[in-house]
Structure formats: structure tokens, C-alpha cells
Amino acid sequence: MRSTEVAAATRTSPFGRGASARGLSSWAIARIFLLLQMVIVVVVCCTVGLLMLWRAQSAAEQRATDITKAESATLAQDPFVIQQVTSADPSAGLQPYVSKVVNGSSVSFVTIMSPEGIRYTHPDESNIGQHYLGDISRAQRGETMTVKERGTLGMSMRTIMPIRDDHGTVVGLVSTGVTVTEISATVRDGLPAIGLFAGILLVTTTLTTVLLYRYLHRATLGYSQQDILNSEATRSMAQMLRIQNHEHRNRMHTVVSLLDLGRTTEARQFAREDLESTGRHMPSWGSYEQLPAVAALLSGKAREAKERGIELTVRVDGHWDAIPLSEIELVTVVSNLVDNAVDAVAGSTESGTVEVELSETDAGWDIVVADNGPGVSDHDRARIFSWGYSTKPTGPEGRGLGLALVRDTLAQHGASIDVFNDAGAVFTVVIPRSEERRSR
Numbered sequence: 001m002r003s004t005e006v007a008a009a010t011r012t013s014p015f016g017r018g019a020s021a022r023g024l025s026s027w028a029i030a031r032i033f034l035l036l037q038m039v040i041v042v043v044v045c046c047t048v049g050l051l052m053l054w055r056a057q058s059a060a061e062q063r064a065t066d067i068t069k070a071e072s073a074t075l076a077q078d079p080f081v082i083q084q085v086t087s088a089d090p091s092a093g094l095q096p097y098v099s100k101v102v103n104g105s106s107v108s109f110v111t112i113m114s115p116e117g118i119r120y121t122h123p124d125e126s127n128i129g130q131h132y133l134g135d136i137s138r139a140q141r142g143e144t145m146t147v148k149e150r151g152t153l154g155m156s157m158r159t160i161m162p163i164r165d166d167h168g169t170v171v172g173l174v175s176t177g178v179t180v181t182e183i184s185a186t187v188r189d190g191l192p193a194i195g196l197f198a199g200i201l202l203v204t205t206t207l208t209t210v211l212l213y214r215y216l217h218r219a220t221l222g223y224s225q226q227d228i229l230n231s232e233a234t235r236s237m238a239q240m241l242r243i244q245n246h247e248h249r250n251r252m253h254t255v256v257s258l259l260d261l262g263r264t265t266e267a268r269q270f271a272r273e274d275l276e277s278t279g280r281h282m283p284s285w286g287s288y289e290q291l292p293a294v295a296a297l298l299s300g301k302a303r304e305a306k307e308r309g310i311e312l313t314v315r316v317d318g319h320w321d322a323i324p325l326s327e328i329e330l331v332t333v334v335s336n337l338v339d340n341a342v343d344a345v346a347g348s349t350e351s352g353t354v355e356v357e358l359s360e361t362d363a364g365w366d367i368v369v370a371d372n373g374p375g376v377s378d379h380d381r382a383r384i385f386s387w388g389y390s391t392k393p394t395g396p397e398g399r400g401l402g403l404a405l406v407r408d409t410l411a412q413h414g415a416s417i418d419v420f421n422d423a424g425a426v427f428t429v430v431i432p433r434s435e436e437r438r439s440r
Contacts, residue, residue, distance in 0.1 A: 037212070037213070045198050045201050048201060064157040064178035067105075067106050069144070071107050071110070075101070075163075076162065076164075076174050081097075081174070082164075082172075085171050091120045091129075095121045095125065095128070098110045098112065109153055110174065111174070111175045112175075113132050113173050114173070117131050117140075118132075132173075135147065136173055136175075139160040139161060144160070156179040158176065160174070291320055301338050301339075304342075308342065308346055310353065310354060311351065311354070312338070315356070315358070318365070320358070322433070324433075325410075329412075332405060333409055333429060334367065336402035338356060339402065340402060341370070344374065354369070354370070354371045355368075356368070357369075364432040365431040367429035368429075370427075372424040373424045376420075381420075385406075385417070386404060414432055415432065417430075
């Protein structure tokens with residue numbers, strides 16, 4: 001039998017400790033799916049809506065940039081503007097001219113100024129003659145610049161361009177801009193379309209989610225994860241009882257038949273041998289009364305394995321009355337691990353063996369189930385505890401549930417499970433004592 005030291009070397013589980021699933025495990029699987037999907041749907045729809053809003057804002061700013069560039073270029077090359085900026089009183093001719101330009105275009109303002117930045121025009125005439133607010137250094141050097149900055153009319157996208165005379169000398173500057181308020185108004189005009197698209201996306205994804213929920217609800221019969229765990233434990237107990245009931249009926253039938261034939265001595269001898277055989281198949285417990293259901297389960301599994309030509313041996317040490325798992329949960333764990341081991345060696349050409357060891361340690365309790373089958377590959381080891389994953393052919397009842405159920409049952413109590421190869425597969429369960437008991 002493999003020593004319990006094997007368990008000590010495998011106390012670090014990929015599932016961690018203290019990972020409790022009691023809260024969600026009582027919810028129907030379909031309900032959990034619906035809630036998670038709806039959260040995803042809302043997050044996706046909000047993200048898409050915000051992305052579309054950002055793109056609309058960027059597009060509006062780009063449109064404002066294009067408009068101001070075109071308007072500034074037109075005014076900078078306008079002969080009338082060039083003539084007026086070099087006149088004795090530029091504001092007299094340019095202010096009314098600019099007002100007409102603004103009224104007939106998409107720009108919010110046009111400011112024409114001297115090369116030093118002194119305004120000749122402004123929407124608010126009281127600002128004429130004052131210095132332009134903002135950076136004009138590049139335009140003064142003869143470059144065209146487009147910036148987003150704050151002026152007397154608030155934040156705006158503006159293009160500043162030099163005005164040159166016939167000799168190429170910079171004789172003035174022209175700044176045209178579109179305020180952020182007008183840009184925002186353009187974005188607001190597109191909000192209904194964005195809202196409509198986001199709404200359609202929300203409705204369609206919600207409808208799809210609800211349809212998937214209804215399908216999953218029907219497929220899982222409305223069961224929660226805890227329901228499935230309990231169902232699996234009940235199945236294991238029922239299987240154990242069927243095996244024992246089948247054997248008991250056969251043996252009682254033999255005894256009755258011998259009595260009917262008047263062969264009392266043979267009937268008594270058969271019954272005595274049956275009792276002795278039952279005692280030999282019972283696990284070696286420190287105290288049988290601790291876990292009678294698990295003991296009966298292992299006894300039935302030993303007989304079932306023997307019928308398949310597999311030797312199943314059991315050793316149980318220590319006291320198990322303080323274990324945090326209920327007996328029905330322990331039956332789920334042991335039953336699935338033993339079934340998995342028996343199936344692994346069932347097709348072996350050599351004599352199949354399965355060893356089960358339950359032992360108490362200072363840290364808690366260990367369950368080791370080992371077999372001499374082909375072992376577990378590295379690829380399977382990484383996925384063997386996942387729901388729906390199995391190395392066996394899919395049967396009428398489905399596959400890939402047993403080890404996942406074991407994992408989830410253990411996780412509820414901070415216990416862990418791991419697997420490695422040692423002349424076959426070795427599954428090791430480590431069940432820690434509660435902090436309260438450990439501190440005593």
C-alpha cells in the first residue's frame with residue numbers, strides 16, 4: 001500500500017484552499033449563466049456605446065479642423081483681406097466683412113490680427129485692439145497651425161494662418177475657429193443613432209441570452225450545482241444499496257433453497273461462510289461505527305471490483321468523527337475516485353489492483369486512491385478536473401462529471417485534490433482541520 005507520506009507531498013492543490021462555493025452553488029446553473037451573461041451584455045453594450053460616442057466626438061473635431069483650415073486658407077488669400085490689413089484702419093473694412101463671412105459659413109468666429117497679435121476683428125467689438133489670446137508663434141513664423149485651446153469665446157478648435165502680401169511678407173494673421181459647444185451640438189445630433197444602435201444591440205443580445213438561458217434551464221432541469229452534487233452522492237449510495245441488495249437476495253435465495261431441500265446443515269454452513277466473507281470484505285476500521293455508509297460503500301465496491309477481476313484493498317486509520325465533510329459528501333468523493341480507478345484498470349491485460357487509504361494526520365485527513373492502470377498524461381492532468389472533460393467515451397449518462405464533482409465538493413470545505421503517476425494514477429485528497437479545532 002502506498003504510504004500516507006504521498007499525501008504530504010501533494011498538499012498544494014491547483015484549486016487552492018478556502019475557495020467556498022456555497023453561495024453560488026445553491027443557485028440554479030441556468031440562473032447563474034443568465035446573470036453572468038446579462039452583466040456581460042450590459043458591459044459590452046455600454047462599451048460599444050461609449051466607443052461610438054468617442055468616435056463621433058473625434059469625427060466632429062476632425063470636421064471642425066477641416067472647416068477651419070479651409071476657411072482660414074480662403075481668407076488668407078483673399079485680396080480684400082490682404083489690402084485691408086495693410087491699410088491705415090484695418091478694422092473699419094474687415095469687421096463688417098468678417099461678420100458676413102461668419103454668418104455664411106460653419107465657423108463660430110473669425111479673428112484677423114496684426115503679425116504681433118493685435119486684433120482687427122472680433123465677434124465682441126470691445127475686444128478689438130486687444131492682444132489675441134493663445135499661441136500664434138508658429139503662424140508668426142509663416143506656418144499654419146491648428147490647435148484646441150481656450151479663448152474669449154471658450155474652448156474651440158482653431159486654425160491660425162499667416163496673411164502674406166505680394167512679396168511673401170507676413171502682414172497679418174487670420175484665425176478661424178469652431179467652439180466646443182458647437183462640436184458637442186454636432187455630437188448630440190448623432191446621439192439618437194448611437195442610442196438606436198446600442199438599443200438594438202442590447203435587445204438582440206438579451207434575447208439571445210434569454211433563449212440560451214431557457215435551453216440551459218431545460219437541459220439542467222433547473223438544478224443548481226449543489227443539487228448535482230447531492231444527486232451524484234445519492235446515485236452513489238443507491239448504487240451501493242443495489243449491489244448489496246442484489247448479493248443479499250442471491251444468498252438468501254440459496255439459503256432458502258437449501259432449507260426447502262431439507263439440507264439444514266448445508267444452509268447453516270453457507271450462512272456462516274457468508275457472514276465470515278462479509279467480515280473479510282469490510283474495511284479495517286479503527287472504529288467501524290464512525291462512517292458506516294462509507295464502510296458499506298467500500299465493501300460493495302470491493303465485491304463489484306472482484307466481479308470484474310480487480311482486487312480492491314482498503315485501509316482506514318485514525319478518527320473521522322470530526323471531518324468537516326458530511327458522510328454523504330464523503331461518499332461522493334470516495335465513490336467517484338474508486339469508480340475512476342476501477343475503470344482505469346478494467347481493460348488492463350494484467351491483474352488490476354486498486355488501493356484505497358483513508359488516514360488521519362496532524363493537519364487533517366488524507367484520502368489516497370491508487371491504481372496500476374495506465375496513469376494520467378500531462379495533457380489530461382491539466383484538464384481532468386474540469387466540468388465535461390473526460391478521457392472515456394461518452395456514455396448515455398454523459399462523462400466528465402465525477403472528478404469535477406469531487407473537486408467542487410472538496411472546495412466547499414477548503415480541501416484539495418491532486419493527481420500524479422506512480423506505477424499508475426494516484427489521486428490524493430487533503431482535508432484540513434478547521435482553524436477553530438486546529439487552534440485548540
